[in-house]
Amino acid sequence: MTDSHTDTDRATMIRPAEASDEAAILACAEQAYSRYIPLIGRRPAPMLADYCGQIAAGHVWIAEDGSDLLGFIVFAPQGDVMLLENVAVLPAAAGRGIGKALIGCCEAEARRLGLRAISLYTNEKMVENIAIYPKLGYVETRRGEEDGFRRVWFEKPL
Numbered sequence: 001m002t003d004s005h006t007d008t009d010r011a012t013m014i015r016p017a018e019a020s021d022e023a024a025i026l027a028c029a030e031q032a033y034s035r036y037i038p039l040i041g042r043r044p045a046p047m048l049a050d051y052c053g054q055i056a057a058g059h060v061w062i063a064e065d066g067s068d069l070l071g072f073i074v075f076a077p078q079g080d081v082m083l084l085e086n087v088a089v090l091p092a093a094a095g096r097g098i099g100k101a102l103i104g105c106c107e108a109e110a111r112r113l114g115l116r117a118i119s120l121y122t123n124e125k126m127v128e129n130i131a132i133y134p135k136l137g138y139v140e141t142r143r144g145e146e147d148g149f150r151r152v153w154f155e156k157p158l
Contacts, residue, residue, distance in 0.1 A: 082110035
């Protein structure tokens with residue numbers, strides 16, 4: 001997607017992240033993922049990401065309400081699939097459809113690029129995510145260890 005997307009029902013705009021958004025993205029990741037540290041035994045991968053580099057590469061999009069960041073998503077094409085690497089919503093904005101809208105943005109961009117599917121993974125301790133993705137049309141494809149994390153992979157054909 002090259003243009004902003006507005007969800008008029010929620011007055012939420014989704015747009016590509018800019019370098020000036022990095023601090024808000026880091027704060028969102030911290031708030032969204034810190035509760036998993038005790039479950040995983042270490043900081044989850046999204047808390048360790050190089051957001052500066054991902055923003056510069058054009059892989060990060062944010063959802064905002066006015067000037068307040070509500071959540072973000074990181075995705076990039078890999079071969080014939082779009083890898084949805086990370087989606088996070090501020091706990092205070094949970095339940096408003098922000099995550100679903102961000103995933104919709106990723107799916108729209110994958111379709112625009114003519115990719116065959118969306119691929120994603122989540123930590124197996126993030127059971128809420130494992131329950132949500134099938135409701136959005138994603139199918140679990142495998143489980144295993146990668147980068148020291150126990151992960152569950154999903155895919156959604158387009």
